[in-house]
Amino acid sequence: MQRTAFLTCLLTVSLMNQVCGLETVTGKYGDTVEIPCNSGLVSDVGVTFVKWKSDKDGSILVKHTGQNASSPTDGNYKNRVSIKKDFGLIITQVSLADQKTFTCMVVAADDILEYPVQLVIYKTPLQPQIANLTTAMEIGKLTTLAQCHTEGANPAANITWFKNKTPLIADGTAIKITNDVAVDKATGLSATTSKLEYTAVKDDINSKFTCQVQHIKSANMDSSPLVFTVNYPSETISFHVLPDGPVKEGDNVTLKCTADGNPPPSRYNFYIKGEKKTVEKSNIFILSNVTRQNTGEYKCSLVDNEILTASKNITVEYLDVILSTTGEVFKKLGDSFETTLDIKASGKTETFCKKGGEKMVGPPKFASLKYTDSGVYECVVTMLGLKKTQTFDLNVHGQPLIKSLTKKRGDGTNKILSCEAEGSPKPTVQWITNGTDVKFQESEHVNGKITYYITVSPKANVTVSCTISNDLGSDTRSIDVSSLVEDVTMDKQDQSEDYSDQTALAVGIVVGLMLAALLIGLAYWLYMKKFRQGSWKTGEKEDGSAEESKKLEENQSQKAEV
Template sequence: MHCTAFLKCLLTVCLINQVSGLETVTGKYGDTVELPCNNGHVMKGLVKWKYDVDGNILVKHVGQNASFSNDVNYKNRVDIKQDFGLIIREVTMADQKTFTCMVAGDDDILEYPVQLVIYKLPSQPQITNQTTAMAVGKLTKLAQCRTESANPAANITWFKNKTPLLSDGTAIKISTTVDVDKATGLSSTKSDLEYTAMKGDIGANFYCQIQHIRSPNMDSSPLIFTVNYPTEEVTLQVVSLGPFKEGDNVTLKCTADGNPPPSSYIFYMKGEKKTVENSNTYTLTNVTRESTGEYKCSLVDSEDKAASLPITVEYLDVDLSTTGKIFKGLGERFEMTIDVKASGTPQTSWRKGNIKLDSLPKFDKLKYSDSGVYECVVSMAGLKKTRTFELIVQGSPVIKNLIKNRGGSVNKVLTCEAEGFPKPTVQWSVNGTDFAETAYVDGKVTYSITIVPKVNLTVSCTVSNTLGSVNKSINVSPLVEDLTIAKQDQKDDYNDQATLAVGIVFGLILAVLAIGLAYWLYMKKYRQGSWKTGEKENGSAEESKKLEENQSQKADV
């Protein structure tokens, strides 16, 4: 405001001087200025420069050297030009006055006054007394902005996010003062900002701007303040990743929207109350299904500001009706049952080895192929339980088949197919070579032996396991007898084939006779149907009789 009044006064003086013919020269503080004498139109006579009433500076006659006074204010600081203009070096605020050029002619003395106005640019804005934080709803002195050594005095304006702040005396108070240095005559301007913060001021940029008639506007560095406000809402969250199962650790985190945030919180856990200092987290260790429930946290100094959330601890219990190795007899009934207790809906799957089963194992009549390791997998919400058992179907041995085959020119190969569990072992009643056995699969195994019989033999195959034994015999003949029997079989086969051929030929003959008889009967019927009453057929009665006899003979054949 002081600066504005000064500028108005200066403008008024300039206007008055323009009206009265007073010339004005503006000079920069510390620079050299030139004051004209009648704009250089001095042809002859005496020229004298003075200020005020009796302040003599110098005298100069046309065509002669200037004579300088002993004025301490201008000695060694002034000079005169050829056109009688006055030069003043290193001007200060003390030089801001009216200087008069007096020209004495032959008949008259003329005066040409010149008003010298000095200006000085303000310094860069300086921020002092800055605070670091402001509270919502509380008027707080934020900072002081200052600029020095200016003429005329500079103006200071405060901004928030490029918007000028206007003092309203309540929420915003701006106090500006101007101090004039008595020694230099220069002015310093300072402005204090008091501000009532809102939540929306978080991250806002405050700055001051220096404004001067002779220089561009200058902005201070941006000021960012911490905005403090009380807690309005509390939030509780789970830091650990769920779902949670028994044995896990669960970390809870309590946060408040106030600034600065609280340093301590109260956690409420299943009826217990725990105050945590200098932290906002609490960890539940080794949780169990009993840990499922509602959890809460609050401020220490304001327990009504609280938040809560539910926590579920998942559990899964799986029990089979029988575990380990299960021994059952062949043909028995078997059914496995499972008991599942879980916090949710589990998924259950069964496998036997690498084969996926559609349902849990249930057999009305067990077979050896039902033996094996069964696996049950139950899963739910990140939990997985695996249970296994081994079913062993037992049975005393049985010989399913005992056969003989030729194994070469004189060899016989005997094969004994056995079934049972544990795996049956074999015992032959004869000695032989090339003992062999197949893989034992689903309770079945086949044993073979090669022998060379010299006489007719009865060979026994005996198979046994821990549950019993069984044997079966087969007759084995020497290879020569087999060949004889084979030839006889071949002869018999030839005779049988000849008999079959004769039968086929005889059958064909009978078929031809049957067709002929059928044809004769047909013709006879036809002829009888074509005779008319009173007519005679060609031929004698004897011929007809002979024809009938011939037909009868053919029929007998």
């Protein structure tokens, strides 16, 4: 600090000398400096002798008119000084030892003149270097963070500390800054060291500290930013349940305890249904395959400070579904059938049942079972991500029944017989063909229906029987099958018989109508005859002649015939 004050004072004196007429020249350490004689205004006319001297070294350089300049001694300036045409002094590789007053003495024909010049040497400092760096600081505790060092300066450099680009002001308590300036005995250059002691607060987390080297002859130079770990005890604690959202039976649940201290605590207590569990080097506790019995309050605390706790309630959602009918179910055709769902859940559920891709409202219910009701039924109940599925396979069984037995012509002399049937389980078929060659086929058994086919080639009349059977019974039908020629004849006979039947029906209708008319006429005649007899009984005179009565009777007879 004294050295810095001295150099600053020296520069100030130099400026004052300038004001007073003393010329000052500034040179950079290690460079070549030119010191003018009377500011370069000396004329060589009439000058016979020029000598440069210093207040410490005496004569440095002498030049007589018409002769080369020479150094009178073998001192510090030998081989480092020279003189210009205008009598200016040139000094190479200047150092702090050259920081003095040089005088140019000029001898003219009738006068001796002296022109003193002050030479000031400066050198810019090196980049700042950080030393004795700590890694962490504790809240409320004064800690030596680092030392900032620069060297090789003249005058000595100044160092300022910054936090987040704001200068730090030493207060002697929370912030202490100690600066030290050392001068190299060999070079005379100064080294400046600044030590920062700092009391951290919580807001210093992620703060950036820098030191800045300041010098009157160079731009400010900053160190790399320093970030320190700020250690502080835990003040708050939080409790987390993972995964976030509803907890369901069968889930694995992670309990996580987090404290805000730095470094973070490595030991925690977990309270599981009232029982304390201590974990080391971890902050989690896992509940595996939870059930509804795991519902309740959970909490955690620090091992070193059990007063600091956090808690959370956990509700384990559950879903129980019981279907009254399960597995494979066998029912008879026409029976009633109903199944029910017994649901126990911790929340609102949604239910649907389906057979194949067809949904239905509620569990299946049938008043009278049909074969088409057979199939696999699935009932699904969901709640908050839980899903339970119950299934059963309904089989509607019934005694086999032949619905029809038909025949039709095939190729050539072949006849194709179809035996259409219903029944479940799938009936087996037996054809009785009286030795006729046959080919068997059958359709798929769908919804209790199946059709059996045979192809026969009868050479004469045959009777073919279709018998189907399963565990519940059997049914048989027969059909007459003839050769192809006889079938044609029979077809013609069938047509003739049909025509005769139609003719007989028409004749019957006509005869019926005639009989009805006759009965009506007879009834009318009897009525009129009775009417006339009644008139005779009263003795009334009958109107009209016998001829008219005869005509009347003829008319009535005609109506009766109609």
